[in-house]
Amino acid sequence: MNKILFVFLLLFCLSGFAQTIDISEARIYTSISDKQVLRRSVEILQQEVKKRSRLDWPLLNKLPSDGKPYVGIALESDLSAFPTKVRDEIRKLPAIAAEGFKLLVMPDTKAVFIVGKDARGILYGVGRLLRKMEMSHTLVTVPTTLALATSPKYPVRGHQLGYRPKTNAYDAFTVEQFDQYIRELALFGANSIEILPPRTDDDATSRHMKLPAIKMIAEQARICKEYGLDVWMWYPNMGSNYTHPDSIQKELKERHEIFSTVSQLDNVFVPGGDPGDLEPDVMFAWLGKMAVVLKKYHPKAKIWVSPQVFRPTKKWFDAFYSHVNRNYPWFGGVVFGPWVKMPVAEIRKVINPAIPIRHYPDITHNYSAQYPVPHWDLAYAMTLGRESINPRPHDEKMIHNALDEYGVGSISYSEGTNDDVNKFVWSDQDWNPDMPVIETLRDYARLFFGPEYQEPVAQGLVALENNLKGPLMTNESVSRTLMQWQTMENNASPELLQNPRFQMGLIRAYYDAYTRRRLMYETEVEQEAKDILERVRSGSSLATIQRAKTALEKAWKWPILPDYRRKCFALADSLYRSIGAQLTISKHGAMSGRGNFVDNIDIPLNDAPYLLDQLSKIEKLGNETERLQKIDQLLRRTDPGLGGFYDHFGSPESWHRVVSEVSWEKDPGSLQSPRIGFGVGLVGEEWVDEIKATGFKGQITPRVWMKQAKTLYDQPLKIAYNELDPQSSYRMKISYTGRFRSRMKLTTDDGSVIHDFLQTGEQPIFEFDVPQKATADGKVTFIWNCGEGERGSQVTEIWLMKK
Known part of the structure; x- marks a missing residue:
């Protein structure tokens, strides 16, 4: 046209x-x-x-x-x-x-x-x-x-713009880019910007930085002051000791330097943890000392705190809320954010009515997050990863409106430009929770793309969100979304083609379509290899294994849609040049798991790594009978036997067994309900930034181990079966994989103990007998509980096998 x-x-x-x-x-x-x-x-x-x-x-x-x-x-x-x-x-x-x-x-x-x-x-x-x-x-x-x-409904409306290497773009911003971005956020009603001190849980500098961090935060504060916006600072406790006088003096000296550097500072937010875990008595005593320094430079500034803690206990919370309710003169309020165990409605009940609560929503991450994409397809989790370009306008409104009534507004947690659309939607909702999302998107498109793109871009952004919903294999709208963006691309002016916001939508449209086509292709390749193995005969195992390997290798030896792949890399290069978006590690200098989703564009989307590893081990066996037996076991890994049950709780077809008493719409943070988790085997407390088919001492694992049902903290995880044979006894095999290393206990709804507390994360598979009385009525609900201070229960697979 x-x-x-x-x-x-x-x-x-x-x-x-x-x-x-x-x-x-x-x-x-x-x-x-x-x-x-x-x-x-x-x-x-x-x-x-x-x-x-x-x-x-x-x-x-x-x-x-x-x-x-x-x-x-x-x-x-x-x-x-x-x-x-x-x-x-x-x-x-x-x-x-x-x-x-x-x-x-x-x-x-x-x-x-x-x-x-x-x-x-x-x-x-x-x-x-x-x-x-x-x-x-x-x-x-x-x-x-x-x-x-x-008029705005809520008095606090803003976003965190941290100038540090961990972000996927902010550390490459110039002063002028921060000025423009802060201005644009204000055009949609933002009145607060949260900055970060130079020392956080991050490197001190990056190759992208145009100014030292201490100078840039001074510029950020100046910009906000000129626009008449509030300045907040997220300031974690990164010191080694907050009780020893020498350590305290060192920390106070740093606060003098930071607080005197910024021309305006209205509030300081100190997280209780993630990072900087402190016991409440120590933390509040330290905050009182810090407040003296803060007041010297910014007399009206207040200190806000959050009960963020990875391994919370009742004792910790009791002490924390006791301090919160003491009415310290420097105290501003409580922040509800990621890794806060208590639902915000419950926090509202336990703190004094006059104490405000500020939301700190994670709008930037897709999984391993406060508000993950619900029931996300594993192929997306593996490729788009935790921190991709992620417009989720309708999800953001749903999350906002489920919890907004308990707070005085929000300052979002953001790690870069990947969540750009989400910021504008969230600010509009803080201004007016009744604002239709499509109206915000139309304003966004009209202002940043031009009036002729008002409807195409608004609907195109909704389409990108819809790409993320449901099983990717059957989501035919992904190809239509690409068609919409390609039509805009083919008719766009050179100026629009260089618009970073247009490019962010365009790269996602190509990337999603490429990922779906790869998933379809590689799934068929895997099935072809399995069909070859199914036809193995005595005396032919080695030749059959070789043919199966050759079939599996097609995915990378004869890849599909190379034009889509090249397009994604070209757009990633352009975004790096224009706004410093770091979508790869080697070329663009991204930190691993921090926006570098283009690095994952070729990650296998089938079980080829696991199957090839297993077939190589089988090849080395010297006995033909044993090789045939192992091939049969490999093909029937999920077979529960006659009359048995097999479920993978990362799969939609098994989720109906997971008991959920509160809907996602009412509990988007999964503090009272189960959620989908991602991870295989994790040692320690590291983030799972990229989902890979390795874990448990580095072994290559089945793809299904990367996705499981989970609950957070000590919320029970319940999985129910009916239509069991009341006359039979069952043996239970379970795979415990996931991001957490938790101590879990498994019981049934009749009080039977399947196993007492055991440590997960050290081996994947366990087997137990199920007491016959637990299934005597043809039904059973399995219940997992964590010990106090654990991060959550997680279950990947169950085999119920008739004995």
């Missing part, structure tokens, strides 16, 4: 939904003389319009009366400069509160009015106008029906 015709048709379709007026030649007039109120709001309006339309909107020193379009800006407390008719129309709009604004278009005079409750209201009014205008080269229009009055 001709590009000009494509754009014309899109604009024609869009014009049918709302009448607009042309304000291309607008001027700006404001009756506000206080620079602390205007700050940079007028400048933002002028600059963002010029970027998109090449038009200059001058600032007038008096209200125009020549009949040409203009934008009038005022505080609600002083509308005297506006005509009586305008004042009357503005006053008819609903009342607004702090940070709120009124936005009104007067079609007959081609005038637009932004009326703020206060300085921030002016900023957010400018942001909403920019979001609603249609701006293209030399043309700016605005809907004639635009008339609204709105």
Whole structure:
């Protein structure tokens, strides 16, 4: 399709939904003389319009009366400069509160009015106008029906922008890029930015950094101050000792340096752990000392804390909440974030009503996270990994609205630009939880891509989220999503093709389609190898094994869709050049598991590594009969025998056996319900950043061991069977794999003990007899419990075999 015709048709379709007026030649007039109120709001309006339309909107020193379009800006407390008719129309709009604004278009005079409750209201009014205008080269229009009055529901609305190597892009940002990104977040209602000190659980520097961290955080604080935003700092306790006087003085000296460096600091958030675990008595005593230093440089600043701890105990929580409720003068509130065991509704009950709770939602990770993608396909977990480009607009709204009522708002946990869409959706929900997601996406697309892409990009982002839902093998929408993005790509201007946000959507569309096609191809390759092995005959095992190996090797010797693969690498290179996105380790300098999902583009999606390893071992056997026996065992690994049951709890077809008493919609963080987990064998407390088919002393393992059912902390994991033979006895084989090394006990619903507490993570397979009385009624529910302080129960496979 001709590009000009494509754009014309899109604009024609869009014009049918709302009448607009042309304000291309607008001027700006404001009756506000206080620079602390205007700050940079007028400048933002002028600059963002010029970027998109090449038009200059001058600032007038008096209200125009020549009949040409203009934008009038005022505080609600002083509308005297506006005509009586305008004042009357503005006053008819609903009342607004702090940070709120009124936005009104007067079609007959081609005038637009932004009326703020206060300085921030002016900023957010400018942001909403920019979001609603249609701006293209030399043309700016605005809907004639635009008339609204709105105020934020929650007073805290922001995002963490950490300048450290662990992030997948922020450490490559320049000062100018931080300025623009903070500005764009503010246009969607953000009023807080959380920065990080130079010393965290990370390297001190990276090859990408344009400035030393101590200088960049000073710049971040300056930028926020100029925009009139709040500055928070996430400051973990990374010292070696918080009781010894010498260690304390060393830590305080560092706080003096950091707090004196930033020109503004409104709040400091100190996590209880992850990292920096401290006992509550030690932590709160230390925070009291830190508060003295904080107050010296920022007298109004408060300290917030979170009950984040990997291995919590009742004693720890009792002490923590006892301190929280003591009303320390420096104390700001409680933060609810990742690795907080107690649901936020319960926290609200145990702390004093006047103490605020701030959400710290993880919007950046796909699994091993506070809010993982529910029932994610293993192929995606292996390839996209934990920290890919991940627009999840509808999930984010669902998560936000399930828990928002318990807090005063949110500052999200973000590790880079991969969660860009999620940030804007979350800020809009903190402003108004009733905001439809599609409206945020339309604003996002209109502002960052252009009016002709409003609907295509908005729907394209929804399509990318839908790509992640359900089994990948049967998700035919993945190919349609790519078609949508390819159509936009084929008709895009050179400018749009270089737009990092467009490229982030495009790379995901290609990557998802490539992964699905590989999954289909490699699954068929695996089945071909198994079919060959099924036909093995006595005396032919070695030749049969070789043919099966040759079949399995097809996946990498004759790969499919090389053009899609090259496209992904080209887009990754472009994103690195433009915004410092680090999608590979060797070429782009990413940290492992921190956004480098393109490194996983060729990871095997079938059981080839395991099968090849097993076949090589079988080949070495000197006895033909033994080789045939081992081949048969390999092919029938999951066979539970006649009348038996086999389940893999990472598979959708087995999940119905997992008992869930609270829905995902009500418990997105799985603090009261089971979730899908990923991992094989883990030694220690390291993050599972990439899902690989190795574990348990490095052996190559079956692919199914990478995905399991799990619960967090001491929440019981329950798995129920019915339609058992009440006359039979059963023997149970279980594979315990996963990210955690937990001590677990297994009982049944009638009180029978299958096994007492045992340590998992040291071997994968266990076998036990099931007491006949436990299944005498043809039903049984197995119940796993962890000991206190453990991180959770996890079960991968069960064989129930008739004895």
